[in-house]
Amino acid sequence: MQITLNGKTAIVTGAGQGIGKATARLFAEAGAQVVVNDRDAARVTAAVEDIRATVPGAQVSGATADLGNAEGCRQLVDQARTCDILVNNAAIYENADFFEISDDSWQTYFDVNIMSGVRLSRAYLPTMGKRNWGRVVFISSECAISTPPDMMHYGTTKTALLGLSRGLAKVMAGTGVTVNTVLPGPTLSEGVKALFEEEIRRTGTTLEEYGTEMLKTLRPSSITKRFATCEDVANLILYTCSPLASATTGAALRVDGGVADSI
Incomplete structure (x- = not known):
C-alpha cells in the first residue's frame, strides 16, 4: 500500500515538535506541500529545516501563529490560503488539581484545544466542499474517554472534539470531505519527555525504561x-x-496501545 499526496496542501497545527512534526514529515514524504504551524517561531524554523534536511525534495514552509485566539487563527489563514488537508493538533496540557484550576485556565484550554479547530475548520471546509475533496483530522486523546482526574480541563476539551468532529462530518455529508478524530494514548513527545526529565535523571533510567514503569x-x-x-x-x-481513507468519516480512531478498556 502506497500513500501519495501529490498536489495536496496540508496544514498541521502545533507542528513545531512531537506528533505534529512527525505528521508533517510523513506528509512531506508522501509528496504534499506542507505548512508547519506553531506559536513559537524558533520551533517552526527548526522543524521546517529538519524536514527539508531529512526528506529530499520536501515542499514545506512555516507559519508562525498563536491559535489560542481568533486573531492568531486569522494570521494562519492569511499565511496559508490553500488547504486540502487540515490536522488540528495544536493543544496544551498539564497536570492540575481540579479545585485549583481557575476560570481563566479553563477558558484558555477551550480556546486553544477546541476553538482553534473550530475557527480553522470554518475557514477551510467550505472550499474543500466546493472542490469535492478534503480531509480534516482533530487530534484528541484517550483522555477523551477516560478523563484523568488530574487533567480534567484537558480531558474535557478532548471529549468535546469527538462531538465536534462527528457533527462536522455530517455537515460535509456527500461532499467527498471527511472529518475524523484520532485518539493517541501515552506518547513519547517532547512535552512528555520534559515532564519525565527530572525523574529520569534521578533514577538513572532511560526514557523508554522510565515510561514503561510509569505506564504500570x-x-x-x-x-x-x-x-x-x-x-x-x-x-x-x-x-x-x-485518498485510501475515503470511506472513513465521522470516526474516532484509536492509536492508544489498547489503553481505553472498551471494544
Whole structure:
C-alpha cells in the first residue's frame, strides 16, 4: 500500500515538535506541500529545516501563529490560503488539581484545544466542499474517554472534539470531505519527555525504561505496555488523510496501545 499526496496542501497545527512534526514529515514524504504551524517561531524554523534536511525534495514552509485566539487563527489563514488537508493538533496540557484550576485556565484550554479547530475548520471546509475533496483530522486523546482526574480541563476539551468532529462530518455529508478524530494514548513527545526529565535523571533510567514503569501506574490497562512513538500516531493520521481513507468519516480512531478498556 502506497500513500501519495501529490498536489495536496496540508496544514498541521502545533507542528513545531512531537506528533505534529512527525505528521508533517510523513506528509512531506508522501509528496504534499506542507505548512508547519506553531506559536513559537524558533520551533517552526527548526522543524521546517529538519524536514527539508531529512526528506529530499520536501515542499514545506512555516507559519508562525498563536491559535489560542481568533486573531492568531486569522494570521494562519492569511499565511496559508490553500488547504486540502487540515490536522488540528495544536493543544496544551498539564497536570492540575481540579479545585485549583481557575476560570481563566479553563477558558484558555477551550480556546486553544477546541476553538482553534473550530475557527480553522470554518475557514477551510467550505472550499474543500466546493472542490469535492478534503480531509480534516482533530487530534484528541484517550483522555477523551477516560478523563484523568488530574487533567480534567484537558480531558474535557478532548471529549468535546469527538462531538465536534462527528457533527462536522455530517455537515460535509456527500461532499467527498471527511472529518475524523484520532485518539493517541501515552506518547513519547517532547512535552512528555520534559515532564519525565527530572525523574529520569534521578533514577538513572532511560526514557523508554522510565515510561514503561510509569505506564504500570498511570495506564495499567495498556496492552502494548509501552509508550507510543510520535511516528506511531502520525502513521494513522497519514492514512486517515489519504485518498485510501475515503470511506472513513465521522470516526474516532484509536492509536492508544489498547489503553481505553472498551471494544
